[in-house]
Amino acid sequence: MTIETLTTLKVSFFVLGFIIFLLIETYHPNREWNTPRYKRLLFHSVIAVFNTALMRIPIIFILMPVLILITESQYGLLFIITEQNSIKFLLSFIILDLSLYWWHRLNHTNQFLWKFHYVHHVDTHMDVGTSVRFHIGELILSTIYKAVIIYIFGITLAEYLFYEILLVLSIQFHHSNILLPSKVEKVLSRILVTPIYHTNHHTTARSSREANYSSILTIWDKLFLSYVDAKDEERLHMGLENREIELKLIENIMYPFKKNVDR
Ligand SMILES: [Zn+2]
Numbered sequence: 001m002t003i004e005t006l007t008t009l010k011v012s013f014f015v016l017g018f019i020i021f022l023l024i025e026t027y028h029p030n031r032e033w034n035t036p037r038y039k040r041l042l043f044h045s046v047i048a049v050f051n052t053a054l055m056r057i058p059i060i061f062i063l064m065p066v067l068i069l070i071t072e073s074q075y076g077l078l079f080i081i082t083e084q085n086s087i088k089f090l091l092s093f094i095i096l097d098l099s100l101y102w103w104h105r106l107n108h109t110n111q112f113l114w115k116f117h118y119v120h121h122v123d124t125h126m127d128v129g130t131s132v133r134f135h136i137g138e139l140i141l142s143t144i145y146k147a148v149i150i151y152i153f154g155i156t157l158a159e160y161l162f163y164e165i166l167l168v169l170s171i172q173f174h175h176s177n178i179l180l181p182s183k184v185e186k187v188l189s190r191i192l193v194t195p196i197y198h199t200n201h202h203t204t205a206r207s208s209r210e211a212n213y214s215s216i217l218t219i220w221d222k223l224f225l226s227y228v229d230a231k232d233e234e235r236l237h238m239g240l241e242n243r244e245i246e247l248k249l250i251e252n253i254m255y256p257f258k259k260n261v262d263r
């Protein structure tokens with residue numbers, strides 16, 4: 001599989017998911033938008049294009065070489081643990097999701113990483129556009145982290161791609177401004193990260209923001225005691241104390257390089 005096939009496959013699922021969740025949140029929104037939607041969409045589209053273009057470099061030079069090496073050499077911990085493909089596939093999924101949980105948690109506890117992750121949280125609203133709102137620095141650092149995990153555990157290209165596609169769809173889903181029937185939301189969030197579940201993580205209230213780190217499976221928050229349900233009124237106030245730079249591109253890109261960064 002070439003970098004082109006990998007990118008095309010991921011981008012196809014990304015575009016399809018984005019359109020579907022955009023349509024659903026248009027017809028069944030949970031919250032009203034305070035800022036015109038076109039402004040948010042424009043801002044997040046520029047970020048998405050900028051990030052996609054720049055991310056080709058770490059993908060070509062770090063991620064792909066490690067994935068190709070592992071796929072061809074069949075090297076890594078999981079190859080030692082099991083010879084059965086289906087079990088290895090399942091274990092890879094669990095390892096990648098668990099690793100991402102700790103990476104996200106580290107992004108909140110480590111001051112250096114928080115400077116980059118701040119850009120994701122400075123959004124005062126949350127919709128499918130927020131799913132692409134990541135500082136390029138965070139994306140590059142997380143690619144290096146993922147490459148290390150792939151190398152240690154021996155995760156193949158197919159296993160990685162399967163997880164990444166589900167991750168993209170999950171991130172779009174739980175950031176979208178969709179109103180799900182409360183019963184569906186409740187049952188689903190026992191297993192998967194849902195929009196309300198992730199809204200807890202985007203509130204200004206630190207107790208629930210510095211919690212709820214899961215990306216696909218919610219079991220990690222329960223297992224590592226980081227599940228905190230916010231109050232209904234807290235969920236109405238999203239973002240951080242900084243309400244000025246939300247849709248300012250240069251300020252967002254330059255933010256991690258500031259001396260003092262808010263918590
Ligand atoms: Zn976060």
Ligand SMILES: [Zn+2]
Nearest residue numbers: 120175198202
């Ligand atoms: Zn988020």
